[in-house]
Amino acid sequence: MSSILRFLTLLCTLITATSSPSLFVLGSSNVDIFAPTQSESVWPTPGENLLLPGPSCIKPGGKGLNQACALATLSSSLPTTFITCLPKSSPLSSVLLSALKSSKVTPILLEPVTSEHPGLGLVFPQTSDVSAIVLPNSNLDFPPTIETDLKSLKMCKLLLLQMEIPWRVNKMALDLIDDECVSILDLGGSFSPLPPTLKLTFLTMNHSEMLRLLTSLNYTFKDNFTEAANFIRSQFPNVNYVIITRSENGLILSSSSRTTTIPSPKINYVDGTGSGDNFRAGLGSKLIELEELDHESVVEACEYASMVGAKTCEILGAGCPDPLTLRGGGVEEDCERLGFGSRLNSMKDLPSLSPFTNDLEGWINRQGTIKGLTLIDFNYPQHLNPSTNLKKIEKLLQKNKLKTGAVCLRYPKKFVGGAFTNVDASLRREAIELTKQACETAQKLNCNEVVIWSAFDGYDYILTTDYNERYQNIVDAFQEICDNYPNVKVSLEFKPTDENTRFFTIPSTGMAILLTRDVDRANFGLTLDFGHLIMSGENPGQSVAAVLREKKLFGIQLNDGYSRYAAEDGMEFGSVNIKMALEVIYWLKKGNFEGHFYFDTFPLKVDPVGEAERNIKTVKKLWTMCEELDGLEDVWGDWPKCKELIDRVLYK
Numbered sequence: 001m002s003s004i005l006r007f008l009t010l011l012c013t014l015i016t017a018t019s020s021p022s023l024f025v026l027g028s029s030n031v032d033i034f035a036p037t038q039s040e041s042v043w044p045t046p047g048e049n050l051l052l053p054g055p056s057c058i059k060p061g062g063k064g065l066n067q068a069c070a071l072a073t074l075s076s077s078l079p080t081t082f083i084t085c086l087p088k089s090s091p092l093s094s095v096l097l098s099a100l101k102s103s104k105v106t107p108i109l110l111e112p113v114t115s116e117h118p119g120l121g122l123v124f125p126q127t128s129d130v131s132a133i134v135l136p137n138s139n140l141d142f143p144p145t146i147e148t149d150l151k152s153l154k155m156c157k158l159l160l161l162q163m164e165i166p167w168r169v170n171k172m173a174l175d176l177i178d179d180e181c182v183s184i185l186d187l188g189g190s191f192s193p194l195p196p197t198l199k200l201t202f203l204t205m206n207h208s209e210m211l212r213l214l215t216s217l218n219y220t221f222k223d224n225f226t227e228a229a230n231f232i233r234s235q236f237p238n239v240n241y242v243i244i245t246r247s248e249n250g251l252i253l254s255s256s257s258r259t260t261t262i263p264s265p266k267i268n269y270v271d272g273t274g275s276g277d278n279f280r281a282g283l284g285s286k287l288i289e290l291e292e293l294d295h296e297s298v299v300e301a302c303e304y305a306s307m308v309g310a311k312t313c314e315i316l317g318a319g320c321p322d323p324l325t326l327r328g329g330g331v332e333e334d335c336e337r338l339g340f341g342s343r344l345n346s347m348k349d350l351p352s353l354s355p356f357t358n359d360l361e362g363w364i365n366r367q368g369t370i371k372g373l374t375l376i377d378f379n380y381p382q383h384l385n386p387s388t389n390l391k392k393i394e395k396l397l398q399k400n401k402l403k404t405g406a407v408c409l410r411y412p413k414k415f416v417g418g419a420f421t422n423v424d425a426s427l428r429r430e431a432i433e434l435t436k437q438a439c440e441t442a443q444k445l446n447c448n449e450v451v452i453w454s455a456f457d458g459y460d461y462i463l464t465t466d467y468n469e470r471y472q473n474i475v476d477a478f479q480e481i482c483d484n485y486p487n488v489k490v491s492l493e494f495k496p497t498d499e500n501t502r503f504f505t506i507p508s509t510g511m512a513i514l515l516t517r518d519v520d521r522a523n524f525g526l527t528l529d530f531g532h533l534i535m536s537g538e539n540p541g542q543s544v545a546a547v548l549r550e551k552k553l554f555g556i557q558l559n560d561g562y563s564r565y566a567a568e569d570g571m572e573f574g575s576v577n578i579k580m581a582l583e584v585i586y587w588l589k590k591g592n593f594e595g596h597f598y599f600d601t602f603p604l605k606v607d608p609v610g611e612a613e614r615n616i617k618t619v620k621k622l623w624t625m626c627e628e629l630d631g632l633e634d635v636w637g638d639w640p641k642c643k644e645l646i647d648r649v650l651y652k
């Protein structure tokens with residue numbers, strides 16, 4: 001059995017070694033058993049059975065595993081590989097194996113020489129601090145074949161190391177990586193004297209680890225961190241950067257060019273578990289994005305890493321904060337990241353105001369003049385179809401500094417009796433195939449997003465329709481499309497009613513959420529349209545919150561209207577229902593919406609370019625107001641106080 005495992009491990013190593021570059025974490029993995037929190041420290045006296053009543057829990061841990069999981073969460077550009085040593089046959093290892101399976105980490109698992117169990121941590125949280133007993137087990141029992149096992153490090157762009165495994169293993173890894181690889185050693189774990197020849201990009205430590213290192217170097221610390229950091233660098237001339245983290249007191253970054261103190265972000269401290277590990281993962285994830293490593297850019301990476309570490313302290317446990325919550329770059333950066341698109345067909349209107357031709361090329365060029373616009377959503381098959389020269393479209397987009405946001409289905413008139421819900425199976429098939437073509441096009445244009453609004457999927461007359469069969473047709477169609485294009489996000493934009501179809505099969509957010517559950521595909525979601533929500537008698541903010549809660553909000557279409565039955569006004573966003581508009585933005589921001597803003601408006605009597613620019617401005621203004629609504633949630637339920645705060649922000 002173990003020879004098979006060894007073979008598999010080797011195979012895995014070889015595959016990784018010959019495939020694409022990766023980020024690596026080499027280190028420990030522990031099963032942490034948390035005793036219930038006690039108000040003061042406890043220890044059994046000899047012969048005593050100490051009972052600690054209250055809830056206990058078991059969690060995966062170890063600095064190596066924590067850093068690997070955090071790195072995989074934070075870095076989207078390259079995959080993360082984690083090399084650790086644990087006995088796969090131990091029942092305790094299953095906790096770690098299932099944690100790795102549900103993470104985005106690719107593990108390389110080495111079989112220990114004799115240890116029957118993985119590392120174990122017995123954690124005793126006290127209300128003031130945390131104590132622990134660590135049984136390293138397999139973390140100190142790496143196999144003698146380690147040199148072969150580490151071969152894949154040749155493809156390493158970033159290597160994170162800590163001190164919870166034997167130093168000889170770390171040393172071997174550092175010898176194997178090439179000069180381009182960024183290496184970060186965390187002095188957390190057990191102390192080992194470091195050789196003066198140590199070659200590293202970053203040596204990181206916290207206050208207590210720094211004191212331990214300085215003691216080994218016979219240096220008396222005189223409360224001057226700059227001096228201490230400079231001294232450490234002088235002892236290890238092949239270390240480029242020394243970082244000393246000091247919790248809320250900020251960190252010290254020392255390089256040959258200078259020593260900088262970087263303040264810590266202000267936070268609501270809850271629990272510091274894992275913040276050091278997440279700091280290092282955050283640092284690594286930022287460093288690999290840098291074009292060049294120099295003191296300036298490293299300061300920036302440290303600021304980001306501090307934010308990651310600080311945010312970790314705001315949540316209970318060692319979990320890594322969602323990278324989206326870390327950007328916090330303010331309104332401009334947030335909005336730029338999400339992107340803006342505006343209805344391409346509105347560029348047909350008031351052609352007298354356009355210097356361009358009144359055709360697809362001219363409409364794209366006209367959109368290129370909209371300040372702040374970053375994306376174009378194309379209709380399929382009206383704007384694009386299988387015979388479109390996509391290379392030409394891409395050139396045109398490039399010239400206008402635009403990208404494709406989504407490809408939007410508009411089923412042609414032949415589907416007037418229904419697209420996915422047509423009683424004629426051959427027409428249903430045709431609609432599905434047309435939608436697949438749109439997915440194909442979305443892939444070719446690199447937007448990987450298809451939005452489906454069908455003008456015809458519903459009915460006009462009572463007692464004419466098998467509602468449940470038509471609903472099932474829709475489920476089946478979306479399942480087939482999603483399974484054929486797993487990399488394309490497919491979303492439904494529902495509408496309650498219009499002149500094409502008096503009753504749609506999916507007429508409300510509730511029904512649409514039900515559909516996402518029945519379709520049950522990760523790449524199926526919803527696009528909500530403000531005007532459609534109003535038409536369905538819904539409060540748009542509530543609908544947005546509900547779909548975000550389901551993690552199914554793929555897109556948002558912003559506009560406004562007077563909410564008369566069946567009338568789609570398509571007016572400027574925020575021009576009629578300003579509070580509702582504010583609340584939609586509030587929930588998009590709060591729920592970490594990841595799609596793009598799309599203005600689905602019909603500016604028939606005003607310059608569509610100016611209208612789009614005002615829409616962009618409105619979103620940014622409302623986004624800023626949401627930041628000013630800080631504290632609103634503390635007074636929720638208290639109308640007078642809510643009104644006071646909202647009015648202060650809205651009418652200032």
Ligand SMILES: *[C@@H]1O[C@H](CO)[C@@H](O)[C@H](O)[C@H]1NC(C)=O
Nearest residue numbers: 188189206207208209247276
């Ligand atoms: C430094 O880190 C170690 C382990 O990661 C931790 O036990 C210790 O409390 C930390 N020291 C300080 C001063 O934060």
Ligand SMILES: *[C@@H]1O[C@H](CO)[C@@H](O)[C@H](O)[C@H]1NC(C)=O
Nearest residue numbers: 193196215216217218219235
């Ligand atoms: C520190 O001092 C001790 C005792 O004087 C000595 O043995 C050791 O070599 C010194 N270490 C360094 C790094 O200088």
Ligand SMILES: *[C@@H]1O[C@H](CO)[C@@H](O)[C@H](O)[C@H]1NC(C)=O
Nearest residue numbers: 223224225226227228230259
């Ligand atoms: C700490 O050391 C640095 C470098 O030796 C020195 O410039 C600085 O003045 C010292 N700070 C204090 C508060 O003594």
